Amino acid sequence: MNVLLIYFLKVIAIQAILYLIYNLVFHKSGRHAINRFYVILALLISLTIPFVTLPNFQTSETVVENDMAIWDELGDITEYSNTNIELIPIERSNQSDFTMEVIVLGISLISILFLIRLIYSHFQIIKLKKQSEEIIKNGYRIYCGEFESPFSYFNAVFVPNGLFSEPSFDTILQHELVHLRKKHSVDRLLMEVILSIFWFNPLLYLFRNRLIEIHEFQADEEVIALHKNPIAYQEILFQQIKTQKAIASANYFKLNTIKTRIKMMNKNQKLSTWYYLLILPVFALITFSFATKDRDEFIAPLKKDISDVFEYVKMPSDKYTPSIMPVKDSELVRLTSGFGKRIHPILKVERMHEGVDFSIPVGKDVIATANGTIKKVNKSETGFGNYLSIDHNGGHQTFYAQLSEINVKVGQQVKRGEVIALTGNSGSSTGPHLHYEVRDAQNNFLDPLDFINDFDFKKHAGSGNNEKMKLGKSNQKLKVVIDPGHGGKDDGIQSSIFSEKEIALKVAHRLAEKFSNSEEVEIILTRNKDGYITLEDRVNLTENADLFISLHIESHKDVNENMMLAIYNDQNENAEASQYFADLLSSEFYEINQKFKIGYNNGYYVLKNSKSPAILFNMGYISNPESANYLNSEEGIRQITQELTDAIRASK
Known part of the structure; x- marks a missing residue:
């Protein structure tokens, strides 16, 4: 699975858990300052935890x-x-690398458009300032103009022209000044930047609504504490119910939160701050569950x-x-x-x-x-x-x-x-x-x-002793099982041009043709068409075979990696014979200047369960352009087939 997709899934899962906890436990707690910190922290944690690497604590006993x-x-x-x-x-x-690249490019372009829109909204504010009358009051800049509803933006308050003559002006101004003092616009700007980049994540829109709601709760609470008259304040809220297109990162006096705000104003009891300590083990569990687990990786x-x-x-x-x-x-x-x-x-x-x-x-x-x-x-x-x-x-x-x-x-x-x-x-x-x-x-x-x-x-x-080794019996045909990897519903590695199962089958057919009239070698294919074959069925064909070759193509995280690879199981009775054939194959490709590597691994099913000497042959890396072109060319197929043919003949 693509690394980016895994990252996004982890982010969404973490946000879903933290949002659910907020809604069920803290939403109506009355602790607005803590809730504001929680929402922002939840966003940042969800974006960073997938990058955290935890040590691998699994150990085994060792001996000196x-x-x-x-x-x-x-x-x-x-x-x-x-x-x-x-x-x-x-x-x-x-999925092909090309398709994934197109998807990522599309998402990135839309994110850029959202960021451009966010920047444009800032210039909208500048334009409004120039079109409005500026008043300095108590060290704050107040802009009067043709606005439908009052709002604040960083160090400025914007109020409609007609509001100055109304008795509610001072109360509304105090509300907006709370937004300024608590720097709510910083929260909003951070939220809008995250939302512009991860616009496809529906949970972020829910977090944004909660953050706006918390900002209004905080402002309402301070104004009511100052005037001691919640009923009069609620009447002012109703007077300001109007529809207006909102500018991103601005704090509006009224923004679709009236009903919830009035309920919060009439709430008498607050949740104890000790409840918030319960979130600590949740954060620890989330970190352990979604952080990357460090583990040792070894080259062949x-x-x-x-x-x-x-x-x-x-x-x-x-x-x-x-x-x-x-x-x-x-x-x-x-x-x-x-x-x-x-x-x-x-x-x-x-x-x-x-x-x-x-x-x-x-x-x-x-x-x-x-x-x-x-x-x-x-x-x-x-x-x-x-x-x-x-x-x-x-x-x-x-x-x-x-x-x-x-x-x-x-x-x-x-x-x-x-x-x-x-x-x-x-x-x-x-x-x-x-x-x-x-x-x-x-x-x-x-x-x-x-x-x-x-x-x-x-x-x-x-040279070792392998030069003297031979596969099969001298007076009988050498029975070689050729296994074209994958097939049917299992495409294996794919590019925009070809798939692993197709190339493996092409090479297998060419090999079968090479030995079609041979009196020394018999080729047995695990599949001769594009069909799905289980690993067990493939291995069953090795019961009376002298050699098993499984054909594959791989992808590597390093696009510059370009080599062929023969893998054998070094922990069974056929280990020496398997290594012998891998060495023969290496020699054949070395003669035509192909980079080749041999390794051993006992984890592959077909190598572990084969009844005959066996190798898993990686014919190249689809992630490397040069290797991909070679694998998809007539010359590449011909050359791979020929070297396999020569190695099989040399093993007899």
């Missing part, structure tokens, strides 16, 4: 071990959220031999931003464990890996990845073993563990590229390696690979 972060200020074990992660931040919507976790293509970029000008490999002898490095959830190599349980592990021989130079100050040095035979952390000018922190020697001390200043320690195998470790972590200023864990700009992991990926 190789892949758990313990480099906080006191060296205590840091707790982490144990919820399933999304591989990458995505926004799914069945990476594993060894992952064929990830990193673009070479210029070194950041900020010398305090981590930006290089943490070891000097990078040619000896092999990425053995990436950032994200994984099965712990020692405990054999799922744990969050809050850094990356690089396999490298003992005794190699470990270097600072940015300028900073040594924050902590610790030597231990358990957990992280010998480790140290560096504070990079308050912006980031880096952490280096499983070291054999440490060459620095706490408080020492270091520069990017300076040797700070030697690699090792200390603590809870299954072999010589360096554990490396990056945190931001708020102590959130970040994927360290996003900060390494001087190393291409594709070129340095180890």
Whole structure:
């Protein structure tokens, strides 16, 4: 769902709750000053609470071990959220981006017109001043002219010409002067600005009526307290009942509130101010219910031999931003464990890996990845073993563990590229390696690979054992289930030109054609037309299959994001074979210079329940114009189909 729509729905829900409370409890309380404050506060709170971010209080138990972060200020074990992660931040919507943009543009244009009208009303007041006779009385400016009803606007009072000779003039003037002294026009102007921007929200019109009503209650109360004659004052109100077109943000002596005002004048008992304290827990509950819940989001976790293509970029000008490999002898490095959830190599349980592990021989130079100050040095035979952390000018922190020697001390200043320690195998470790972590200023864990700009992991990926692996049986056809994502009533991601289900089906048909006469590969489609298929039915086809490929397109909040993505489940018996095919697919696209990334996630239904090796293949991002054009082109479909074909043939 669009972020703006969610925001507006939250605002309306909060306003509905607060308005209902005001109507049921405080409307006739007689505490006009407090009610005025309540209405204005309710408006401001409703607009700001959706922007408030609350911390995520859900935590899970952790153990001092190789892949758990313990480099906080006191060296205590840091707790982490144990919820399933999304591989990458995505926004799914069945409505096209173009349509949403048109709607937002239309709303914005109408809001601008309302704001122009509000500005015009101010010039109307200026025009009335010029056309009226100005009188200074008791330091206030009174303008006499051809008005049907008296009203006030900031520091000026406007009265009809004939009213000066009437006995009620002094009483009416005192009423309008209350509006001036209490600066009611400021409230009205704020209300009109909010209403001009959010003109489509019906609750704001109700709030405006209540605010006008409260202003009149306050003025009536002070005038009656001064004259001690409510009956005479009510008669003056009836004398002023006339129809007049109101000017925005002006306070009229009579403005459709006579009946309610007279009832309030005759009300003797006021509600105790202690009742207003009851609103405090309501505000707290609203904040907790409608504020944004902060939660950790992780980029796709990476594993060894992952064929990830990193673009070479210029070194950041900020010398305090981590930006290089943490070891000097990078040619000896092999990425053995990436950032994200994984099965712990020692405990054999799922744990969050809050850094990356690089396999490298003992005794190699470990270097600072940015300028900073040594924050902590610790030597231990358990957990992280010998480790140290560096504070990079308050912006980031880096952490280096499983070291054999440490060459620095706490408080020492270091520069990017300076040797700070030697690699090792200390603590809870299954072999010589360096554990490396990056945190931001708020102590959130970040994927360290996003900060390494001087190393291409594709070129340095180890070959591993996957090259010897083959899918299927040598004397039988390779059965491959191709799953065109979505279908029927489920369009998937949509643009103004095409939908996800259409592109996925095109690629699936092309693949089926490629192998139509093959004696080695049999293609099975979960759907061969635009129909809705349940996830369970899709997975059932993997019972006797050798490979399952689910075709998808995604959208990303960053329109510059443009890559292909293969996801596999690393926590079942087919994990190694699934990774093997993902790696093959990555190699094929890498050969044609397509940016490709591999990640693992155990939260997708089709990956979790597939009976065969399986990947979820994201063919591109519809949110990126270049990627969208590629996906919608004949060349793009042909190229994707060809690389899938080559990868399938290579897996046999």
